[in-house]
Amino acid sequence: MIHVMIADDEPLILKNLQGIIDWESLGCQVVATAGNGLDALEILRSKRIDLLLTDISMPGMTGVEVLKEIYTWEDRPLAILLSGYDEFTYAREGLKYSALDYFLKPIDYEELETCIEGAVKTIHQHRREAYDRERQRIYDQVVTGAESAFESDFYAALMIRHGEGKVDQWLQQLPHQLYVYVLDSNLTLALIKGTEREAVEQVAHQLASDGSQHFKETRWIVADAETGPGAARKAADEAKRLLKYTSLTDAPVITAALVTDTYAAKENAFETIDKATAYVKEHFKEDLSIEEVAEHAGISVSYFSQLFKQKHQITFLEYVRAERIEHACMLLKTSTLETYRIAEIVGYTDQRYFSQVFRKHMNMTPSQYRKAHSG
Template sequence: MRPIRVLLADDEPIIIRGLKKLIAWDSLGLNIVGEARDGKELKQLIDSSDPDLIISDISMPGFTGIDIIRDIQESGRPIKVVFISAYQEFEYARQAIQYGALDYLVKPVNTSQLEQVLSKAVATIREESEGERNKLMLNHYEQKNRSVTIEELLEQLTDGNRSRAAQFIRMAGRADTEFVTVCVAEMDEYDGQSFHWEECERKLVAFALSNIIKETVEARGKGFVFRKGERFGILLQHNAPGEPLQLMQDLHGKINAFLKLQVSVGIGRSEHDIGHIDESYATALKALTRRYFAGLNQVYVFSAESQGPGECAQECLKVLQEQLNETLKSLDTDRLPPLLQRILETVKQQAEGSRGKAVSSVYNVILQLEQEFADYGIEARIQDGSPQPLLEMLHEAPTFERLGFELEQAVNRMAELLAGKIKGRENAQLSQVKAHVEQYYADNITLESVSARVYMNPYYFSSFFKKHTGQNFKNYVTEVRMRHALRLLLESDLMVYEIADRVGYNNARHFSDMFKRKFGKLPQEYKQSYRNSWRK
């Protein structure tokens, strides 16, 4: 019996040397026929050495282990593969590789692990006779060619090339079913997931995802899986209207449980004719767009019903914008959360399921705020100092919920900046008013005349003054006048009517009444009491 021919591959020579010394290869009937330092060299050795078994690092320059095993499978060669890698953070990577490989070992590899895996490989290879291996190779070629052709036909049919329907039926057979339905599955892109994956990791995930979809669909029968860019298309032939939803929910649960991935699935409208699956595919994509508003990692069924924007949505948004402006001006932050919620509900209604419309509406809300408060020198930046344009940041929000969060962040930041600006401006205005009263208390000071000096209407000024001083404006003017009246009464020999005139009262009796109300005595009584206290 001839020895089993083995290739070793790793871009670290020390690993290959270690593997060679780790066990007695000859005693297991294994013969190392070549060593590769990268994926390209490994490919060349496969062609020239005709190996039975490959032990390879999964991540190498040139071609990855995933690229190699795919080439082996596509060529139909009965070569077994064992992967070794440092990628131990992906718990599902082991499962993904085991679809096409004998095993997956994590570095550093010890003697017992390697001997156990190699014994398994030897047993598997010995069990496959030359005749069976040749038969498997021929069958693989036939299945591969048929599978590739069917996938290509489905791609063309879903693109609208209905002339391919007859060829598809010849290749796949005519299913005795009433309906055909196209479903679309796509990984959800969000912070913390696939944005940060390396290329090798992406391939591992796509490989595992493809296999679990095919296993689930093919186990049911009358179904085909094909690729549309980053998406997976699924054609189902069925009789019961509810079958696609039941199967896709089962598939979605398996992906979540076994691969720990978040995936959204859109189920298109069922058709009676295979030639019309382009329409089912188009509606599956429409169903998939619902994830923006409904949330990620769900199964969505296409529905032709549309709520419409509502008659008042646009007008309501204008009214809510004005309320938002006034709420920010009043610095009433407790009113912001429910108001923002109403704005987002109106934006969602107005958008009619369009992500672009939703982003545009939120962007306009923020722009109008910036215009409204331009005089305050405020910009509604979502992140302080962020160089990314606002519109670009809003477009990158993966869901409507995230878009709402970005709006909330922008408004809260504006509220913080505005509070500082308004407080500073109001303190300056208040100081200006007090200085004016202190200088012109003897004149005919009115609420209207003073509010005009700080460019406020009288009603707002009255509220503004009481908010900052705790008393109404009229009482404050009286306080200032009485203070100066008391000074003149005690420090001069002016008559009461003269003091009244000097502090803004043209009626001496009214002045005396006001003085008594403030100090408890009439002016002369107060003066006499004051002098008597000093004589004692």
């Protein structure tokens, strides 16, 4: 929406300008009115105004003086002057201070509406140009590491790992202050900019929630808002860091809090597996079952089996077998014990089965291994 302010000391003109012009169809909203130049200037200082319609002759401060006062503002509004027949000199001075046009009273509202249409197009063009400049500035900061100035705004970052869906196009159509960058064919970065931390973080989380439902098989990484020097880059770097932890969880939306909780849970689980592994090393010579070790660890057999394989990359039975064979190899090299006694020591009651397992594991029989490692 284009924000409009009307300043005129004639109440009838104020009323007509608000009611006769079809502001909504022009994509505009009259957000403020003023009856004199001083009030108009105060409103301009406190509100975002894109288009100013102002009378020239007003008490306290003229419309031209208002334009002169705001002339150096970087984001000053476009202005259209309204004047009487005897104020052409003032109108011309107003044009010097970048007034878009002026209209003589009584106002031709059709002509004024045509002028406003042109002003709206100009404002949108200025917005696109400003957006492109800001997008490039942020890109230089985030991607190329350009020197970054202090940021008073907040930036929250989204990193999206996706497939063939047009995630970047979907993001660019949304009514938020977003800066979208396609990093590669499957990775998109979006930065949300705003003046309040809570607001930009809320937008980021909502976009991730909506996007993960709209695009299946996507991962949405949400980094908390940053401000100050290099804020955009800090937010993007945090999103990249969190991207590394996607293997920890199947959740479509990943946050720092989720990573911390999930990582802590995994760490605690793996500590449990470490204790269970120590128990196996102490008791592998016995008739050891996975049920016994899982009970010792205090978790279910299925969960224990899953965690054990994640930790060691082999199954529980394969691990026990490897421990037994490793100890058997040590005894074959350092003792003269018979093979059947070594089999019993490492947990096998059947010598023939022990020899089969040993051969499969070491690609030679126990006797061949002893001979190869004797002397």
